[in-house]
Amino acid sequence: MPIKLEKRPQPSRLMIYLTPVLAVALTMIIGGIVFSLIGFDGFGAVREIFFAPLINTLKWQDLAVKAAPLVIIAVGLSIGYRANVWNIGAEGQYILGGLAATGIALMTKDMSGPWILPLMALAGIAGGMAWVAVPAWLRTRFQVNEILTTLMLTYVSINLLNYLVFGPWKSPHAFGQPQTISFSADQSLPYIIPGTIVQAGAPIAIIIVFIAWFVVSRSLFGFQIKTVGAAPFAARHAGFSASQTIWIALLVSGGLAGLAGMLEVAGPFGRMVPQFPTNYGFTAIIVAFLGRLHPVGILIAGIVLAITFVGGEVAQTTIAFPYPAVGIFQSMMLFFLLAGDVLVRYRLRLRGSTPAGSTSGEAQA
Amino acid sequence: MNDGVADRLALSGIVKRFPGVLANDRVSFAVKPGEIHALLGENGAGKSTLVKMIYGIMQPDAGEIFWNGAPTTVSNPKVARKLGIGMVFQHFSLFEALTVLENIALGMDAKIPARELEARVGAIMQTYGLKLDPHRKVSTLSVGERQRIEIVRALLLNPSLLIMDEPTSVLTPQEVEQLFVVLRQLASEGCSILYISHKLHEIKALCDTATILRSGKVVDTCDPRVETSRSMAEKMIGAGLKDINKTAGRERGREKLVVQHLSLPPVGEFGTALKDISFTVHEGEIFGIAGVAGNGQNALLLALSGEEAVHEADMIMLDGEPIARQKTRQRRLKGIASVPEERNGHASVPDFSLSDNSVLTARDRIGMVISGLIRPGTAQSYTGKVIDAFSVKTTGIKSTAGSLSGGNLQKYIMGREILQNPSVLVVSQPTWGVDAGAAAAIHQAIIDLAAAGSAIVVISQDLDELLSLCDTLAVINEGRLSAPMAVEGADVEEIGLLMGGIHGDPEASAEMHVHPETVHAD
Numbered sequence: 009m010p011i012k013l014e015k016r017p018q019p020s021r022l023m024i025y026l027t028p029v030l031a032v033a034l035t036m037i038i039g040g041i042v043f044s045l046i047g048f049d050g051f052g053a054v055r056e057i058f059f060a061p062l063i064n065t066l067k068w069q070d071l072a073v074k075a076a077p078l079v080i081i082a083v084g085l086s087i088g089y090r091a092n093v094w095n096i097g098a099e100g101q102y103i104l105g106g107l108a109a110t111g112i113a114l115m116t117k118d119m120s121g122p123w124i125l126p127l128m129a130l131a132g133i134a135g136g137m138a139w140v141a142v143p144a145w146l147r148t149r150f151q152v153n154e155i156l157t158t159l160m161l162t163y164v165s166i167n168l169l170n171y172l173v174f175g176p177w178k179s180p181h182a183f184g185q186p187q188t189i190s191f192s193a194d195q196s197l198p199y200i201i202p203g204t205i206v207q208a209g210a211p212i213a214i215i216i217v218f219i220a221w222f223v224v225s226r227s228l229f230g231f232q233i234k235t236v237g238a239a240p241f242a243a244r245h246a247g248f249s250a251s252q253t254i255w256i257a258l259l260v261s262g263g264l265a266g267l268a269g270m271l272e273v274a275g276p277f278g279r280m281v282p283q284f285p286t287n288y289g290f291t292a293i294i295v296a297f298l299g300r301l302h303p304v305g306i307l308i309a310g311i312v313l314a315i316t317f318v319g320g321e322v323a324q325t326t327i328a329f330p331y332p333a334v335g336i337f338q339s340m341m342l343f344f345l346l347a348g349d350v351l352v353r354y355r356l357r358l359r360g361s362t363p364a365g366s367t368s369g370e371a372q373a
Numbered sequence: 374m375n376d377g378v379a380d381r382l383a384l385s386g387i388v389k390r391f392p393g394v395l396a397n398d399r400v401s402f403a404v405k406p407g408e409i410h411a412l413l414g415e416n417g418a419g420k421s422t423l424v425k426m427i428y429g430i431m432q433p434d435a436g437e438i439f440w441n442g443a444p445t446t447v448s449n450p451k452v453a454r455k456l457g458i459g460m461v462f463q464h465f466s467l468f469e470a471l472t473v474l475e476n477i478a479l480g481m482d483a484k485i486p487a488r489e490l491e492a493r494v495g496a497i498m499q500t501y502g503l504k505l506d507p508h509r510k511v512s513t514l515s516v517g518e519r520q521r522i523e524i525v526r527a528l529l530l531n532p533s534l535l536i537m538d539e540p541t542s543v544l545t546p547q548e549v550e551q552l553f554v555v556l557r558q559l560a561s562e563g564c565s566i567l568y569i570s571h572k573l574h575e576i577k578a579l580c581d582t583a584t585i586l587r588s589g590k591v592v593d594t595c596d597p598r599v600e601t602s603r604s605m606a607e608k609m610i611g612a613g614l615k616d617i618n619k620t621a622g623r624e625r626g627r628e629k630l631v632v633q634h635l636s637l638p639p640v641g642e643f644g645t646a647l648k649d650i651s652f653t654v655h656e657g658e659i660f661g662i663a664g665v666a667g668n669g670q671n672a673l674l675l676a677l678s679g680e681e682a683v684h685e686a687d688m689i690m691l692d693g694e695p696i697a698r699q700k701t702r703q704r705r706l707k708g709i710a711s712v713p714e715e716r717n718g719h720a721s722v723p724d725f726s727l728s729d730n731s732v733l734t735a736r737d738r739i740g741m742v743i744s745g746l747i748r749p750g751t752a753q754s755y756t757g758k759v760i761d762a763f764s765v766k767t768t769g770i771k772s773t774a775g776s777l778s779g780g781n782l783q784k785y786i787m788g789r790e791i792l793q794n795p796s797v798l799v800v801s802q803p804t805w806g807v808d809a810g811a812a813a814a815i816h817q818a819i820i821d822l823a824a825a826g827s828a829i830v831v832i833s834q835d836l837d838e839l840l841s842l843c844d845t846l847a848v849i850n851e852g853r854l855s856a857p858m859a860v861e862g863a864d865v866e867e868i869g870l871l872m873g874g875i876h877g878d879p880e881a882s883a884e885m886h887v888h889p890e891t892v893h894a895d
């Protein structure tokens with residue numbers, strides 16, 4: 009059937025903000041139908057995955073724990089994405105951040121003091137930055153596409169992690185288990201709400217959101233990022249260096265992913281294990297887009313994605329819904345979001361029909 | 374059906390709509406056999422849309438096309454060619470790596486043996502005096518020669534109507550004269566010609582009849598030989614024209630901008646290298662750079678604005694200080710402003726508000742940034758001043774640059790630079806695609822800035838514009854700049870030759886780097 013995509017003169021602002029909401033709603037409806045058709049309790053799964061964690065107040069602390077790393081990584085990614093710098097390998101930078109923090113923890117295992125934790129955080133940030141510096145250099149020096157290099161380095165980082173925990177960093181007391189020694193109290197994040205599992209990651213995520221919001225909306229650097237992304241030639245005309253922008257965008261995203269890695273290893277994990285890569289780095293890509301690359305939107309989107317993680321575990325126990333299927337729901341959100349974005353900017357038109365809005369008498373063609 | 378002979382082409386009530394725009398509104402006119410008929414109008418008047426329907430690229434939403442008196446549907450260009458309609462586009466579709474003959478063969482609807490084709494091509498070139506070596510590669514040809522390929526292609530079909538879309542916009546004066554000879558000969562043999570242009574003196578020199586379009590409507594059909602250029606221009610823009618006075622109260626001061634032996638390797642795949650360019654601009658002087666598109670104009674603007682790195686500091690001097698190694702931002706602070714040719718995406722960001730677009734280039738001189746933070750209030754009030762001072766038609770400082778018409782956006786961009794009071798302004802194609810009213814306002818602003826003592830460099834393909842605006846003129850060709858000459862008493866013939874009218878020496882033309890794809894559409 010001859011269907012044409014026709015650019016809308018002006019995309020609706022309302023629809024730009026409504027699309028993420030519609031994407032989530034469509035995911036529930038279509039996901040429910042599809043899983044029902046293949047023999048699962050599809051709408052039961054939707055209920056457990058999307059609503060159970062919200063209704064059950066006991067689950068709220070799990071949401072905070074899951075959302076924090078997603079939000080921190082996604083805020084960093086969004087800064088690069090605004091400048092059309094596509095860091096897809098936050099997972100690798102997250103792992104390197106975790107490894108760098110673990111390195112500090114292992115070096116300071118016989119020491120104590122409040123300086124250890126900040127040092128681990130700095131090491132985490134530096135680890136993420138170092139890992140992303142390779143793609144940044146390749147991109148600015150040789151025009152190598154950063155999508156490929158950042159992604160490929162993720163697999164390198166997983167092998168590095170396995171080498172370390174199966175080899176030199178393996179704990180002597182773990183009965184041959186591939187894991188490091190447990191972190192001491194001075195090497196672990198404090199619990200900020202007594203009696204819960206909420207550690208320092210959640211408030212740090214919120215602080216980062218507001219710093220990013222300020223930088224993006226008020227600073228010349230935020231303007232520079234936006235300009236480079238929207239019109240590279242105009243950015244050059246404005247005197248903004250493309251290489252500098254790429255470097256900063258990648259270092260910020262790598263550094264924040266590394267910080268998230270440190271917060272995870274010094275928080276919920278408490279030691280480095282082969283199970284450390286939990287796809288936060290990849291899921292954060294969905295969070296960044298679902299949040300419209302806006303720091304506050306990302307905060308909300310991070311909570312939505314955290315709901316699906318926590319809800320997935322609920323659905324697994326309550327209705328025996330397979331946990332990997334949660335990934336399908338998450339991917340559907342991104343799919344509907346991107347499809348929705350196309351329709352926000354273009355309209356579908358059957359070939360031969362009269363274009364809408366053609367009654368205006370102004371001629372410009 | 375005058376004089377008992379059917380019109381070759383007649384349009385009756387043609388309507389074409391695009392989303393949000395009525396491009397052609399009940400357009401009717403007729404072209405007689407052997408007539409050279411001008412279709413005249415500003416950019417955006419609907420000329421191109423109309424000829425695309427005549428050539429079958431688009432279909433009208435309403436109205437009828439009559440061919441030799443009979444109602445006809447031109448469903449596609451192949452049908453048009455069968456009817457005897459030939460078209461020479463403003464943008465050529467030629468393969469650079471192939472020869473003239475190979476390009477012609479590829480464009481034919483029917484397969485013709487190579488030898489027969491060569492004979493027919495030779496005959497046409499003979500008849501119309503179109504000089505062209507059929508075995509030369511297109512990449513070695515000048516723009517004028519490339520256009521001749523397209524004309525030969527169209528003539529091979531023995532057209533009884535030839536449509537020429539803005540054929541002279543990239544030609545030197547000599548090439549224009551040669552083209553007119555060919556067109557007059559064609560017309561004398563009975564071929565009708567529909568000649569699309571906004572250059573009034575050409576239409577007066579060439580055409581028998583002119584149909585003037587404004588905002589998609591026919592406003593008049595007249596005899597250009599009895600009209601004045603001014604009367605046709607006023608019909609075209611629908612308003613009176615203001616005269617500009619280029620010398621009022623202007624004095625030439627000290628040497629301001631000195632470019633000496635500036636060379637730059639080609640930028641990007643289709644770039645042109647700059648070779649040993651030298652010129653001096655004084656305070657209060659307007660210095661024009663003429664030339665056919667793609668001869669290094671873009672590279673020169675980028676080198677002067679600082680967007681392209683120049684490695685030897687004294688290649689560009691400002692007030693005697695070597696500045697060639699300074700970046701865009703430093704040069705702006707020193708007073709060098711620039712307006713690149715491409716308005717959307719280079720001089721401005723289409724998706725940004727006008728206020729944000731002011732931050733782009735005016736932030737340092739106007740003080741819109743303090744300790745790394747943008748002061749939106751300062752940007753907004755400056756933008757408001759630009760809009761007022763240059764009568765930019767817009768809904769306000771919050772409207773996006775992309776929502777402005779070409780002329781209004783150009784007025785905003787010129788205003789944004791000029792109100793920063795630059796001591797040097799480098800501007801490329803200041804009035805390209807801009808309506809005549811806005812063009813006059815922009816020219817006046819350039820003259821006023823020069824009168825205030827700034828040194829100005831105007832790069833333009835429009836020789837008429839440069840001759841009316843500038844004090845001094847030089848021609849850029851293949852990345853080299855000619856010796857400057859005073860505009861007063863300048864010989865147009867000589868300028869035309871410098872623009873690359875002669876390509877007798879195959880060695881010299883072998884390094885031609887003219888790329889039609891870098892020539893902008895209207």
